[in-house]
Amino acid sequence: MSSRDNEQQPVSAPYPEITAQLTEVVGAENLSSSPVDTIAHAVDFWPRKLMETRAGRWHRGPRWVVWPGAAAEVAHVLRIASTYAIPVIPYGGGSSMVGGASPRGERPWLVINCKRMCNILDMDEGSMVVHVQAGVVGVELEERLNARGFSLGHVPTSMTTATLGGWLSTRSSGMLSSRYGRISDLCLGITAVLPDGQLVHTRVAPRRATGPELMHLLLGAEGTLGIITAAHLRLHRLPLHRQFDSFRFERIDEAAEALRRSITSGVRPLVARIQRDPRLRRSDRDPDAPVPDAAALARRVLLLAFEGPAELVEAERGVVRSHVAELGGEALGQAPARRWWGQRFAAGFRMTPVLVRENSFADYVEAGVTWAGLAGLYRAMEEAFASRGWRTRLVVEHARMEGVSLGCAFWGDAASPQEAVASYDAAWKVAQQVCLAHGGRLGHVYGGGQHRAVLLDEWGKGRLELLTRIKRKLDPAGIMNPGVLGTEP
Amino acid sequence: MSFDEYEKALELCTYCPKLCRHTCPVGNAERREAVIPQAKMAMANLVRKGQVELTTETASVFYHCNGCGLCGEYCEHDVDVTPALFAARAEAVNGGMDLPSMKHFTDRFYARNESLLRELHHLVEERYFVEEAQVAYFPSCDTVEHSPGVIGDTLRVLDSVGVDYVALHDGEYVCAGYPFWAAGLMSELSFLAKEISAKLSGYKKVICDCPACVWMMRFLYPQIDAPISAEVLHVVEFLDNYARRIEVSSTVQEAFYHDPCYLGRWLGVFDAPRRLMGRAVREIREFSWNRERGYCCGGGGLLADNLPDVSSKIARRRMDEVARTQVPMVVSACATCERNLARESGGVEVVNLMTLLARML
Ligand SMILES: Cc1cc2nc3c(=O)[nH]c(=O)nc-3n(C[C@H](O)[C@H](O)[C@H](O)COP(=O)(O)OP(=O)(O)OC[C@H]3O[C@@H](n4cnc5c(N)ncnc54)[C@H](O)[C@@H]3O)c2cc1C
Numbered sequence: 088m089s090s091r092d093n094e095q096q097p098v099s100a101p102y103p104e105i106t107a108q109l110t111e112v113v114g115a116e117n118l119s120s121s122p123v124d125t126i127a128h129a130v131d132f133w134p135r136k137l138m139e140t141r142a143g144r145w146h147r148g149p150r151w152v153v154w155p156g157a158a159a160e161v162a163h164v165l166r167i168a169s170t171y172a173i174p175v176i177p178y179g180g181g182s183s184m185v186g187g188a189s190p191r192g193e194r195p196w197l198v199i200n201c202k203r204m205c206n207i208l209d210m211d212e213g214s215m216v217v218h219v220q221a222g223v224v225g226v227e228l229e230e231r232l233n234a235r236g237f238s239l240g241h242v243p244t245s246m247t248t249a250t251l252g253g254w255l256s257t258r259s260s261g262m263l264s265s266r267y268g269r270i271s272d273l274c275l276g277i278t279a280v281l282p283d284g285q286l287v288h289t290r291v292a293p294r295r296a297t298g299p300e301l302m303h304l305l306l307g308a309e310g311t312l313g314i315i316t317a318a319h320l321r322l323h324r325l326p327l328h329r330q331f332d333s334f335r336f337e338r339i340d341e342a343a344e345a346l347r348r349s350i351t352s353g354v355r356p357l358v359a360r361i362q363r364d365p366r367l368r369r370s371d372r373d374p375d376a377p378v379p380d381a382a383a384l385a386r387r388v389l390l391l392a393f394e395g396p397a398e399l400v401e402a403e404r405g406v407v408r409s410h411v412a413e414l415g416g417e418a419l420g421q422a423p424a425r426r427w428w429g430q431r432f433a434a435g436f437r438m439t440p441v442l443v444r445e446n447s448f449a450d451y452v453e454a455g456v457t458w459a460g461l462a463g464l465y466r467a468m469e470e471a472f473a474s475r476g477w478r479t480r481l482v483v484e485h486a487r488m489e490g491v492s493l494g495c496a497f498w499g500d501a502a503s504p505q506e507a508v509a510s511y512d513a514a515w516k517v518a519q520q521v522c523l524a525h526g527g528r529l530g531h532v533y534g535g536g537q538h539r540a541v542l543l544d545e546w547g548k549g550r551l552e553l554l555t556r557i558k559r560k561l562d563p564a565g566i567m568n569p570g571v572l573g574t575e576p
Numbered sequence: 577m578s579f580d581e582y583e584k585a586l587e588l589c590t591y592c593p594k595l596c597r598h599t600c601p602v603g604n605a606e607r608r609e610a611v612i613p614q615a616k617m618a619m620a621n622l623v624r625k626g627q628v629e630l631t632t633e634t635a636s637v638f639y640h641c642n643g644c645g646l647c648g649e650y651c652e653h654d655v656d657v658t659p660a661l662f663a664a665r666a667e668a669v670n671g672g673m674d675l676p677s678m679k680h681f682t683d684r685f686y687a688r689n690e691s692l693l694r695e696l697h698h699l700v701e702e703r704y705f706v707e708e709a710q711v712a713y714f715p716s717c718d719t720v721e722h723s724p725g726v727i728g729d730t731l732r733v734l735d736s737v738g739v740d741y742v743a744l745h746d747g748e749y750v751c752a753g754y755p756f757w758a759a760g761l762m763s764e765l766s767f768l769a770k771e772i773s774a775k776l777s778g779y780k781k782v783i784c785d786c787p788a789c790v791w792m793m794r795f796l797y798p799q800i801d802a803p804i805s806a807e808v809l810h811v812v813e814f815l816d817n818y819a820r821r822i823e824v825s826s827t828v829q830e831a832f833y834h835d836p837c838y839l840g841r842w843l844g845v846f847d848a849p850r851r852l853m854g855r856a857v858r859e860i861r862e863f864s865w866n867r868e869r870g871y872c873c874g875g876g877g878l879l880a881d882n883l884p885d886v887s888s889k890i891a892r893r894r895m896d897e898v899a900r901t902q903v904p905m906v907v908s909a910c911a912t913c914e915r916n917l918a919r920e921s922g923g924v925e926v927v928n929l930m931t932l933l934a935r936m937l
């Protein structure tokens with residue numbers, strides 16, 4: 088029976104029986120159907136859903152929340168869910184911005200909150216590998232590693248709220264990804280539970296050449312194929328030396344080119360960002376400040392941080408400086424980049440004051456783009472949003488050998504709740520069209536969830552069909568986060 | 577201080593991606609989504625807006641807060657969660673939906689006050705209770721009940737630096753009313769605050785051994801029409817002026833200093849206790865979460881009364897950090913902290929700063 092059949096024949100599950108079975112597995116204190124707990128799991132951080140709640144329309148949340156303490160318990164719980172075709176949401180921190188962790192529709196959802204599984208199981212300091220459970224909140228893991236002289240090197244803006252399991256399941260990319268890669272680059276092996284309760288361990292070895300790497304089936308699967316309960320992760324020693332640099336360019340084109348030349352010549356900066364000239368902030372805040380002219384508005388700054396052994400850091404800085412000089416960039420010293428570093432988590436707070444306004448709308452477009460398309464996509468995105476009166480803040484980040492991520496925070500106010508949702512949808516449509524026209528790929532950072540899945544052109548028919556076939560095999564009852572990533576609801 | 581006054585804070589938290597989750601001692605101890613700061617505030621907001629019914633069940637989350645203020649320290653919106661959640665408790669009280677463990681709270685408060693007043697008069701020689709004085713010492717309930725020696729130790733230390741003019745306040749109360757605030761009993765608090773304010777306004781200075789009492793008198797009383805004209809100080813703030821005069825005969829090799837939330841984060845007093853401690857301790861060890869980020873002992877917000885297991889777990893996290901070292905002592909400047917940490921001490925001595933100083937004189 089496909090999961091679509093489930094949808095058509097509402098599950099007539101014996102709820103008290105299911106509750107009793109779940110209780111037997113996790114214990115009464117680790118299961119709840121109290122409104123207090125169900126409301127706390129009713130929405131994640133998908134702005135569209137949050138906008139709906141302003142009018143009082145809250146999803147009533149899952150029917151059950153369970154907090155398993157070990158992979159074996161997860162396996163039991165998934166077997167029960169499979170038996171009764173109960174849809175399951177694996178839940179980390181609920182910071183998904185795409186609706187990956189919020190229940191939908193009228194079905195009786197079971198949320199499996201992973202946060203009790205939060206221990207470091209083992210640490211091989213010589214090989215610099217940690218084995219850790221997936222429910223640990225990012226910042227807690229990092230603090231524990233720091234206390235032992237190590238760092239994971241994965242620092243997304245949601246560091247204080249998201250979990251390791253959430254990162255792995257969305258192939259999260261942090262602000263240090265230019266140097267350390269995304270979480271999937273740091274992951275050496277996982278333990279996961281498949282929908283039928285089978286446990287999977289992918290072993291840790293420096294390299295394997297024995298068939299496809301099955302771990303990657305679950306990394307980025309957003310809970311649609313199973314639950315990740317633990318992982319082996321690569322560590323880095325806490326850096327001995329960190330330096331910053333900042334440069335101003337007349338246009339995005341030169342800034343992008345300087346960054347491209349640096350990255351493709353082998354420089355691995357800790358942070359590399361292109362953003363608006365911070366001096367413009369004065370004119371944002373102060374109504375008496377002179378209105379910036381077109382040249383000032385076009386300027387962009389490249390902010391960089393480097394870390395590692397002092398000699399390497401200085402060598403990398405030298406390479407960047409020579410490329411900057413070739414492109415006429417102006418050196419601004421350490422201060423602007425250092426200032427950004429000091430406030431590197433502030434961006435996480437920015438959307439909230441907008442969302443509390445009655446008829447506002449806001450979100451963050453993140454599109455992957457190769458170097459060749461970057462400047463064109465940047466300008467097209469900026470113009471498309473500005474021409475409709477929507478506010479934006481664009482940033483280039485997550486630089487890799489082949490390209491970068493273009494982030495575009497957008498926000499605005501509408502006349503009514505309905506218009507706010509319409510503007511929100513329209514903004515995404517615009518972003519999608521601009522990306523299609525300029526070689527951008529939506530969903531570079533936050534995953535697909537319920538939202539991006541419908542916008543992701545890259546999914547294409549063939550790829551989605553393949554995912555659906557895999558999911559049907561692994562999850563015949565269709566219980567795992569149905570509807571996410573474009574899978575059957 | 578009605579519930580609606582906190583609308584802005586409640587709204588910001590409702591639409592926040594739970595960015596301060598990691599700071600909350602209660603959330604960390606329970607690992608339950610419903611009790612992280614964001615979820616508690618969101619629940620309070622939904623109740624305020626009438627989108628969720630106020631029941632004993634929904635109101636119960638308002639009590640999963642020890643009032644430490646650590647979340648606000650991290651918050652870029654400067655949201656102050658504690659007063660909003662205490663206002664939500666007041667709403668629960670008004671709606672008859674407060675916790676069963678809060679029943680007859682007022683009667684119990686006054687019965688305890690009576691018995692502790694009697695205890696105080698047994699503890700301290702009558703000559704210390706002087707009506708006419710410039711500086712009055714207002715001892716707190718937890719000190720009298722759980723660390724009675726601290727009162728004598730404080731007087732000894734003051735004596736040793738030549739401050740022999742401090743009188744014990746001979747009043748009717750040994751508490752400035754923090755428990756009423758935390759219980760959401762605002763009219764009881766208002767009555768008590770006015771009584772205490774009238775009595776203490778006759779002094780030039782009032783010193784307290786309880787950081788929460790100081791904060792209440794200095795900052796909350798004026799907001800509820802009960803300002804105190806006297807300058808209200810924590811003992812540590814007062815004694816800091818005389819720190820150089822403290823002569824000790826011996827010292828302790830090393831000890832941790834635990835910042836009480838109300839002395840540290842709420843009153844902003846971080847260096848004075850360290851300066852004083854430095855007179856008696858050669859190496860002051862710092863917790864990984866210290867000063868503005870000091871982690872709570874789990875004793876505030878009536879948590880130890882309502883959720884003793886959670887409160888103990890919070891204390892354990894603090895003491896576990898000490899246990900990983902060979903350091904034998906934790907020093908603090910609040911009887912509530914000391915009591916709570918001592919419950920999970922694992923053999924480490926938890927001692928009040930005044931007692932430590934008195935011991936080393
Ligand atoms: C303010 C803010 C800033 C952000 N910044 C970044 C950023 O810099 N980089 C970035 O990559 N993302 C960022 N995000 C997005 C989000 O934090 C990430 O997607 C994060 O990885 C989600 O982790 P979580 O623990 O909160 O997972 P959740 O939101 O709980 O879940 C996300 C998805 O993963 C699934 N899932 C969770 N745990 C498991 C598990 N153990 N096994 C299987 N599936 C699981 C869920 O079912 C869901 O589909 C940001 C979000 C916010 C709100």
Ligand code: SF4
Pocket residue numbers: 588589590592593594595596597613614617647648650651652653654655656657
């Ligand atoms: S206190 Fe601040 S950081 Fe914490 S939930 Fe509220 S708004 Fe977010």
Ligand code: SF4
Pocket residue numbers: 599600601602603612613616640641642643644645646647648657658
């Ligand atoms: S005041 Fe302390 S206990 Fe209360 S919500 Fe904030 S961090 Fe948690």
